[in-house]
Amino acid sequence: MPLSYLLRRLAVFLIIIWVAATVNFFIPRLSGADPVRERLLQMAAIGGTGTGTVEEVIKTYQAKFGLDKPLWQQYLFYLGDMLRFDFGVSITRFPNSVAGMILDALPWTLVLVTVATLMAFAVGSLFGALVAWPRSPRVVHVLAPPLLTLSAIPYYLLGLVLVYFLAFSWRVFPLGGGYRVGTQPSWSWAFIQEAAYHSVLPALSIILSGIGFWALSMRGMMVTTQGEDYVTFAEAKGLRPRRIFFRYALRNAILPQTTALALALGHVVSGAVLVEIVFGYPGVGNLLYQAIRTFDYPIIYGVTFMVIVAIGLATLILDLLLPVLDPRITYHRT
Numbered sequence: 001m002p003l004s005y006l007l008r009r010l011a012v013f014l015i016i017i018w019v020a021a022t023v024n025f026f027i028p029r030l031s032g033a034d035p036v037r038e039r040l041l042q043m044a045a046i047g048g049t050g051t052g053t054v055e056e057v058i059k060t061y062q063a064k065f066g067l068d069k070p071l072w073q074q075y076l077f078y079l080g081d082m083l084r085f086d087f088g089v090s091i092t093r094f095p096n097s098v099a100g101m102i103l104d105a106l107p108w109t110l111v112l113v114t115v116a117t118l119m120a121f122a123v124g125s126l127f128g129a130l131v132a133w134p135r136s137p138r139v140v141h142v143l144a145p146p147l148l149t150l151s152a153i154p155y156y157l158l159g160l161v162l163v164y165f166l167a168f169s170w171r172v173f174p175l176g177g178g179y180r181v182g183t184q185p186s187w188s189w190a191f192i193q194e195a196a197y198h199s200v201l202p203a204l205s206i207i208l209s210g211i212g213f214w215a216l217s218m219r220g221m222m223v224t225t226q227g228e229d230y231v232t233f234a235e236a237k238g239l240r241p242r243r244i245f246f247r248y249a250l251r252n253a254i255l256p257q258t259t260a261l262a263l264a265l266g267h268v269v270s271g272a273v274l275v276e277i278v279f280g281y282p283g284v285g286n287l288l289y290q291a292i293r294t295f296d297y298p299i300i301y302g303v304t305f306m307v308i309v310a311i312g313l314a315t316l317i318l319d320l321l322l323p324v325l326d327p328r329i330t331y332h333r334t
Contacts, residue, residue: 006320013316020308024301025078029071078301087302092294098302101287108178109283112199113272114265116206121261123207124214129250131215132222135241144215151212156274159205163278166201173201176280202279206272217260221253228252262318263311 059068069077081088087098130136131144150158167175179185179194225231226249234244273285280286284303291299 009316009319013312016312017308020312021079021082021305022075024304024308025075082301082305087305088298090291090296090299092291092296098298101299102284102302102306105282105284105287108195108281109272109276109285112203112281112283113206116203116272117210117261117264119203120207120210121214121257121264124211125218125254125257127211128215128218129222129245129253132219132226133245133249135245148212148215150208151216153209153212154274155205155209155272156278158209159202159275159278162201162205174198176278178282199281202272202275202281205275214257218253218257221256222249225249225253259318259322262314265314 085099087102090096090098090101093101127140127143127147130140131148163175166172174180174197176198178198179191183191183194185191230252231244231248234248272283273289275281276283276285277289284306287299288303290296291303
């Protein structure tokens with residue numbers, strides 16, 4: 001790969017991160033809400049604190065979080081903090097650090113969404129390829145309509161259906177949460193089993209919805225691949241259908257799927273927000289939702305900046321690996 005191309009891609013990556021981080025800074029400000037004032041007034045209303053005392057506390061906290069400075073100064077401080085991955089402390093959960101809160105929630109999201117996405121990708125891609133393959137078993141075509149229909153149903157709606165039948169009516173799985181109330185999270189085998197048991201329904205909702213999506217796209221790729229000359233030539237040579245399916249058709253049709261998978265994995269760190277809300281799952285998506293509700297700018301900035309960097313890195317790595325995955329792609333000038 002030419003060094004000039006690599007440097008150009010790195011420069012584009014940095015520009016994208018800067019632009020996205022800038023948008024990330026200004027969009028929450030469009031609401032015009034003061035997060036410190038909103039939070040302290042809520043606490044004053046509950047506790048019956050006098051307005052004068054609250055105003056003094058508001059000024060103190062605004063100075064601490066830098067909200068009393070001009071917007072351009074806040075922006076410069078924000079960029080400096082983002083470069084150091086210093087997201088500050090939470091406004092609504094002071095003095096908890098944002099980085100610590102994200103690190104606590106990140107393993108839950110990474111395990112749940114990564115495993116569910118990879119399983120949906122593997123099963124959906126194979127199923128979509130079999131649907132398009134003329135020699136596939138009859139049972140594949142019988143299962144195709146209901147599974148493909150799932151691609152049109154949002155995963156959080158599937159989650160609600162699963163909760164009603166498997167948790168509320170039949171009580172096979174818990175209604176929500178990452179573990180039982182009162183359990184102390186640890187790395188013990190008993191806690192891992194309990195966490196896995198609580199993650200079945202959230203993961204199942206993502207997998208069932210994702211299978212239809214990946215199957216539809218893979219089916220289109222397989223239909224295109226079957227008309228290629230190398231598949232026709234392999235059939236003319238008398239190769240076994242199984243070998244033609246895996247070595248010629250599926251192998252070439254999976255390449256566009258890999259691009260979509262890399263982008264999907266870039267979104268993993270943001271979590272399946274609505275699924276985590278439906279199940280009360282202690283992941284990054286639920287953390288972001290709570291931060292948006294309470295105008296907690298540091299958490300919003302931290303989570304969204306992490307998502308921006310993850311998606312940018314996934315795109316950059318995919319761009320650099322494409323020539324390895326497909327030798328027909330080259331960045332050398334001819």
